[in-house]
Amino acid sequence: MSLTIGCYSLPNRLVLAPMAGITDSVFRQICQQHGAGYTVGEMLSAQTNLWDSKKSSTRFANNTDPEPRSVQLLGIDPQELAHAAARQVEQGAQIIDLNMGCPAKKVCNIAAGSALLAYPDRVEKIFTAVVNAVNVPVTVKIRTGTDADNRNALEIAKIAEQAGLAAITIHGRTRADKFNGQAEYDTIKQVKQAVSIPIIANGDICHAEQAEYVLKYTLADGIMVGRAALGNPWLFKQIDHYLQTGQLLAEPQxxxxxxxxxxxxxxxxxxxxxxxxxxxxxxxxxxxxxxxxxxxxxxxxxxxxxxxxxxxxxxxxxxxxxx
Ligand SMILES: Cc1cc2nc3c(=O)[nH]c(=O)nc-3n(C[C@H](O)[C@H](O)[C@H](O)COP(=O)(O)O)c2cc1C
CATH class of the missing domain: 1.10.1200 (Non-ribosomal Peptide Synthetase Peptidyl Carrier Protein; Chain A)
Structure with missing residues (x-):
């Protein structure tokens, strides 16, 4: 089985998570060479007046990156996000991912990232504006909700499907969880049963057997791996091999x-x-x-x-x- 995002049929179901300050084009390329079927760029602010900084410029779509080239945008204003998405597509982005998963305080002070999950009406406006602004697949990365009492991933996923998004990644924690505790996969499984666009499961996947477990349990179309790939890009090949053969690969020499x-x-x-x-x-x-x-x-x-x-x-x- 493979993962399809809009017009892009990916070589496998394994995705490198976007990690700001880490998954730059250098690390993304290494992970793709070692078995990641798809990688997502670090988040980029939708405020184009911030794009002159050196930091932002390393996050733009770059035609030398492996395809499909994704850019992840962070913002709260539908028109601003739509404009930023169109600019990145002009520059070579082939998939626009929207960040509605980041729990960082700096981000949430302006109600961006996962804080947006508390405002489904605004989420809907953002999805519609961005989908209408570009002719490439638009995806979103979310958490399961804002906190344990507001696990509304299913509501957001239905809005995404309705608005024409091409895939949804779900990190199995709420915004309030930050990175504490264990990711849960029940909400991801529930969303997968309820929508027909591809679902990518994320959170605490750190070895091949667990990757297989999460795929089987959630029936997700793909899995996304973040922290476990740090210093260990070979993990993607190990997971891919295990999913295909049931055998564990030896550690790299x-x-x-x-x-x-x-x-x-x-x-x-x-x-x-x-x-x-x-x-x-x-x-x-x-x-x-x-x-x-x-x-x-x-x-x-x-x-x-x-x-x-x-x-x-x-x-x-x-x-x-x-x-
Ligand atoms: C240092 C760091 C930076 C991150 N930056 C982003 C980001 O830019 N965009 C985003 O959507 N998620 C970001 N995340 C969240 C990851 O993409 C992922 O959802 C999370 O780490 C859970 O997956 P894991 O358990 O496989 O690491 C970041 C996580 C870490 C640890």
């Missing part, structure tokens, strides 16, 4: 890990420049290191390296000693 880490670092320096690139690299290396014997030693040394050259030398030296 050290040389394979080294190749991917080096690709990641070089991509970061190229995208952000050396100064910012090496700071972002420290974050990712911390996650890669969790999967390496002696990784903590590497992480500490890496955090002290003050140039791209020094970071790359450390990686080479580490793998010479540890392979």
């Amino acid at each position: 050290p040389t394979e890990r080294q190749t991917v880490i080096m690709q990641h670092l070089e991509g970061l320096y190229a995208l952000y420049g050396e100064h910012q690139g090496l700071r972002i690299a420290r974050k990712h290396l911390g996650w890669y290191a969790k999967h390496l014997p002696q990784g903590e030693v590497l992480r500490k040394a890496f955090n002290l390296a003050e140039s791209a050259q020094a970071q790359c030398d450390l990686i080479r030296h580490f793998f010479e000693l540890n392979t």
Whole structure:
């Protein structure tokens, strides 16, 4: 089985979650090379007056990204979102995803992200405005509701279907849950039974057997993986293989890990420049290191390296000693 979003038939049902500050084009490409069938860009504000910043510009649709190229927009005003979506499509976006899942305070102070779930009328206006503004599939990422007493994912999903959205991703937590507790999949299962557009299940999927369990339990069309892919892009191939064969793949060899880490670092320096690139690299290396014997030693040394050259030398030296 595969996942279809509008006119795009994806190679499999595995999606990399959008994660601001993490899933830039470099990491998205690596995940696609390692089995993610589809990846979603980091959220971008719908306020186009903020788009001049370097940070925003790395989040725009980029014609060199693997297809289909998605851009995730965050905002509260239907016309502003519609305008931003049209601008991104002009620039090469092939799918527009709307962020109605982010619980962050800064975002929710303006009632954006998951706070919008409390306002179904506004949600409907946003969906209609954006769908009418672009000729590409529009999708939405939501949570199960605002809190345990207001789990209205089903209501929002029906509005999305009615407005012509092409897919819905549901993170199995409410806005009030933030990232606490365990994701629940019952609401996702309930929504899947009630609407006919594709549903992507998200939340706490961190290994192949669990991915299979969530797909079987919810009957979702796809699954989205976020935090478990940090430092571990191979997870997508592992899940894909397991879904196809029922067999677990061996962990990647050290040389394979080294190749991917080096690709990641070089991509970061190229995208952000050396100064910012090496700071972002420290974050990712911390996650890669969790999967390496002696990784903590590497992480500490890496955090002290003050140039791209020094970071790359450390990686080479580490793998010479540890392979
Ligand atoms: C650091 C971080 C940044 C995130 N940024 C976004 C974002 O930009 N847009 C969004 O829709 N969700 C964002 N999320 C939520 C994830 O997409 C995902 O829904 C959540 O992490 C649950 O999935 P997981 O358990 O597989 O990590 C972010 C999550 C994390 C941890």
